[in-house]
Amino acid sequence: MDDARAPAEKATPNPSSSAAAAAATTTPNASASASASASGLPPAPSTIAGGGNSDAHGPVLLRHGHELPFVAPSSYLRPKSAPRAMPDKTAGPLDKEQMQGLRGIREFLKVRTSYDVLPLSFRLVVLDNDLLIKKSLNILIQNAGIVSAPLWDSHNSTFAGLLTSTDYINVIQYYCQFPDQLNQVDQFRLCNLRDIEKAIGVVPLETVSVHPMRPLYEACRRMLKTRARRIPLVDTDDETGRQTVVSVITQYRILKFIAVNNEQHTMLLKKPVGELGLGTYTNMATATMSSSVLDVIHLMVKHNISAVPIINKDYKLLNVFEAVDVIPCIRGGAYDELSATVGDALSNRAEDFAGIYTCGEDDRLDSIFDTIRKSRVHRLIVVDDDSRLKGIISLSDILKYVLLYGEEDDNIRS
Numbered sequence: 001m002d003d004a005r006a007p008a009e010k011a012t013p014n015p016s017s018s019a020a021a022a023a024a025t026t027t028p029n030a031s032a033s034a035s036a037s038a039s040g041l042p043p044a045p046s047t048i049a050g051g052g053n054s055d056a057h058g059p060v061l062l063r064h065g066h067e068l069p070f071v072a073p074s075s076y077l078r079p080k081s082a083p084r085a086m087p088d089k090t091a092g093p094l095d096k097e098q099m100q101g102l103r104g105i106r107e108f109l110k111v112r113t114s115y116d117v118l119p120l121s122f123r124l125v126v127l128d129n130d131l132l133i134k135k136s137l138n139i140l141i142q143n144a145g146i147v148s149a150p151l152w153d154s155h156n157s158t159f160a161g162l163l164t165s166t167d168y169i170n171v172i173q174y175y176c177q178f179p180d181q182l183n184q185v186d187q188f189r190l191c192n193l194r195d196i197e198k199a200i201g202v203v204p205l206e207t208v209s210v211h212p213m214r215p216l217y218e219a220c221r222r223m224l225k226t227r228a229r230r231i232p233l234v235d236t237d238d239e240t241g242r243q244t245v246v247s248v249i250t251q252y253r254i255l256k257f258i259a260v261n262n263e264q265h266t267m268l269l270k271k272p273v274g275e276l277g278l279g280t281y282t283n284m285a286t287a288t289m290s291s292s293v294l295d296v297i298h299l300m301v302k303h304n305i306s307a308v309p310i311i312n313k314d315y316k317l318l319n320v321f322e323a324v325d326v327i328p329c330i331r332g333g334a335y336d337e338l339s340a341t342v343g344d345a346l347s348n349r350a351e352d353f354a355g356i357y358t359c360g361e362d363d364r365l366d367s368i369f370d371t372i373r374k375s376r377v378h379r380l381i382v383v384d385d386d387s388r389l390k391g392i393i394s395l396s397d398i399l400k401y402v403l404l405y406g407e408e409d410d411n412i413r414s
Contacts, residue, residue: 113212132190170197209233210232219231224403232245252376273359357381
């Protein structure tokens with residue numbers, strides 16, 4: 001199947017709520033179509049004030065209190081063996097096959113565009129930069145599944161950046177540093193986000209976007225360079241210079257696109273993730289169910305991470321607190337709710353939350369891609385046979401490996 005916009009990817013967006021429609025800025029359909037036509041793009045889907053990604057969640061998993069069952073990749077585990085000896089620097093057949101797979105994926109990314117990644121039907125929320133931050137929070141909550149939104153400068157009719165859960169965490173940090181200014185926090189607008197970053201000493205993220213018709217490889221490299229987990233697609237009309245936000249693509253969407261359309265190369269990635277050193281295995285930040293939400297937020301900020309594993313006294317994995325879990329905690333500006341426990345916060349997740357995806361160090365990368373192809377995966381937690389935490393593999397780790405590993409050798413050969 002060569003087209004990522006296959007029937008399995010189709011979804012019909014739900015009508016947007018009136019509250020979201022009133023607060024979100026939408027690009028007129030006529031302008032979007034004209035811009036797409038001028039640049040050679042197929043007509044872009046109408047930008048609406050609804051929310052969510054057209055992907056369906058994986059199967060609903062029953063929850064036992066706050067402890068979730070875990071979903072492991074397809075079983076391609078190698079038999080348990082004696083500890084591995086130091087690898088021979090001479091490339092063997094498995095190494096050559098691995099590099100063949102990586103080169104094939106890179107060539108695939110160079111001939112496909114970012115627009116190719118988009119499903120046939122999707123929803124997009126674009127927020128006006130003058131919108132109050134607390135109202136933007138309500139819009140994301142009302143539109144289940146939306147955790148980020150492009151920002152639009154209505155004064156200059158230009159793309160103005162991307163709102164993510166990190167911005168809300170910065171607002172929380174500001175509140176913690178200046179608790180006597182709560183009334184001021186409630187009056188902050190999205191255009192004030194950069195001022196908040198300066199006040200708390202955070203280095204602003206680069207405002208980055210790509211043209212929808214540029215090679216997908218370029219978008220991936222730009223994401224890695226800026227450490228962005230998602231990147232907006234922004235088109236510019238050649239005649240008027242008017243910008244149009246077409247959509248936002250994520251690391252998950254890109255990796256799924258690879259898994260669905262380039263299986264002949266992902267199936268060659270047969271090396272175990274432990275042997276590849278894929279992920280983080282030392283100095284991991286962890287918390288318990290009784291930790292406060294605010295404590296976990298501080299860990300995220302300190303270690304510059306987007307998820308914290310939740311473990312018990314035996315270091316067994318119980319759950320994962322993600323940056324997006326912060327959003328419901330401050331609904332309506334309830335910053336005092338941050339003193340609640342992680343366990344209480346996780347109980348507010350949607351009933352169809354898919355669970356936590358895990359793997360072992362002996363799982364092969366091809367099985368990881370198979371899992372991404374079938375399910376909505378944001379990261380994999382590496383555990384041992386007793387469910388004890390060993391490491392974390394982020395989608396950034398996978399994308400970085402796929403794009404950069406052995407690149408020097410590739411440049412020498414070319």
